[in-house]
Amino acid sequence: MGKKSRFRLGNFGDVPQGERREQLREFLINNALYIFLVIVIIAIAIYRPRFVSPGSIVNIISLSAANLPIALGIAGAIILTGTDLSAGRAVGACACVAASLLQAAGYANKMFPFLPTLPVFVVILIVIAIGALIGAVNGFCTAKFNLHPFIVTLATQLIIYGGLLMYLTLGTNNGQSISGLDASYTNFINGSFLKIGSSAIPNFVWYSLGITVIMWFVWNKTAFGKNMFAVGSNSAAAHVSGVNVTRTIILVFTLAGALYGVTGFIEGARIGSNSAATGLNYELDAIAACVIGGVSFVGGIGKIRGVIMGVVLLRIIFVGLTFLSVNQNLQYIIKGLIILIACAIDMRKYLVRK
Amino acid sequence: MRNIYKDVKISVKVLDFVIIAGITALAAIIAMQF
Numbered sequence: 001m002g003k004k005s006r007f008r009l010g011n012f013g014d015v016p017q018g019e020r021r022e023q024l025r026e027f028l029i030n031n032a033l034y035i036f037l038v039i040v041i042i043a044i045a046i047y048r049p050r051f052v053s054p055g056s057i058v059n060i061i062s063l064s065a066a067n068l069p070i071a072l073g074i075a076g077a078i079i080l081t082g083t084d085l086s087a088g089r090a091v092g093a094c095a096c097v098a099a100s101l102l103q104a105a106g107y108a109n110k111m112f113p114f115l116p117t118l119p120v121f122v123v124i125l126i127v128i129a130i131g132a133l134i135g136a137v138n139g140f141c142t143a144k145f146n147l148h149p150f151i152v153t154l155a156t157q158l159i160i161y162g163g164l165l166m167y168l169t170l171g172t173n174n175g176q177s178i179s180g181l182d183a184s185y186t187n188f189i190n191g192s193f194l195k196i197g198s199s200a201i202p203n204f205v206w207y208s209l210g211i212t213v214i215m216w217f218v219w220n221k222t223a224f225g226k227n228m229f230a231v232g233s234n235s236a237a238a239h240v241s242g243v244n245v246t247r248t249i250i251l252v253f254t255l256a257g258a259l260y261g262v263t264g265f266i267e268g269a270r271i272g273s274n275s276a277a278t279g280l281n282y283e284l285d286a287i288a289a290c291v292i293g294g295v296s297f298v299g300g301i302g303k304i305r306g307v308i309m310g311v312v313l314l315r316i317i318f319v320g321l322t323f324l325s326v327n328q329n330l331q332y333i334i335k336g337l338i339i340l341i342a343c344a345i346d347m348r349k350y351l352v353r354k
Numbered sequence: 355m356r357n358i359y360k361d362v363k364i365s366v367k368v369l370d371f372v373i374i375a376g377i378t379a380l381a382a383i384i385a386m387q388f
Contacts, residue, residue: 337376
């Protein structure tokens, strides 16, 4: 906070002891959550050795990969000093649409009996388009009407839910959950060509990794990515610098929506039976992962590796808590506390910078 | 300027307290599960 540090890497003798203590304190406070979570993970691994078995590790990797695209989408919204409460419902809607279009041909309760099983890639494009449309609506309302994304996405969340409930009554479905998926869809998502021990790594892990690489490129190597960070840091300064703030906001939310579509497509096959409850509260886990990973709510700050770390850490903790047989209700309290601490650390870093 | 510095310093101390209290609460809850 205004103090000039005399610390030089590798030359500790020059740093006064008081300042060294202050730097250590700063390091411990800023990384308190990571240090704590790592200690908990180690403790669980010692107490329950099965936690680090190949099957458990593959399970953690799979669950993390399933949540990574939605977290990457929401991270963009957070970088713009916003949020996206419609993410979970968007994922659920896309999952239900994908499942309804990719049910097995001979399935007795097929939602649209007259419809042949569509090619997988056609349905991917359809759900990405649906997700992108939802995101575009969010972005348009936020940018053009100057509404806070919290309010806009709260509204679209309800609209999507209502629309999904109506969609599920179409055809022969009558509001039931959609299952009986075609083998081409389930194999595309859940099939595997690589194993750790006897545990197969599902294909969607690789798709998630591919999407992560693409997003890293978009965030770091494109003008759009730089504009996103500029608008998030200071939209007025970005505007004066020639950035089209409205277009950037709309595109960020549209991209986020496309990622929700991908997540929905993956979840549709991963879960196997999709209903209006699919995707419920997914955005909370994704927001928590982003905050833990250092994506700042004050805007303009965030890294892809941070999002990955946040998603993986959060998933490890909750799989670990399951191994400890922690009450499901208590897990909500723990999740809330983790989010609170991550936000406090984020705000503290912002104030110290100020 | 000095008042702003003082306000920020107090806010940082409050956040330090929130962080430490939160970590302690989390540690207590999780430790009880072992």
